[in-house]
Amino acid sequence: MALFHGQPRVSRLFFWAEHEAVTVLLPAAAMGAANSWLKATDDAWMALLLTPNVEPLDLSPSGALAAARRGSDLAVGHTSVEAAATGGTIVTSIPEVYDRDLRIAAF
Secondary structure, three states, rough: OOOOOOHHHHHHHHHHEEEHOEEEEEEEHHHHHHHHHOOOOOOHHHHOOOOOOOOEOOOOOHHHOOOOOOOHHHHHHHHHHHHHHHOEEEEEEOOOHHHOOOOEEOO
């Protein structure tokens, strides 16, 4: 959500990642949760998803079950499962909802 709203620190991080070809993973459940609030168009999402370093992550049935065990809601759980599996860093404005064993970058 912060990226769509032009949050400066998140925007700088995203553009740095694009410049340095660092992969940005976007869990589908988190995208859905964000869009329930944002109400962004499919075209707006496609502009983000077509960025070469962005990789959307589908939510499989087994991933949904793992997510349900890992987080307070599906979006947090899916993000947590994917971060744990990839060693990725979660960029968030609500770090308190994630387990402390995950790498978190709060803004």
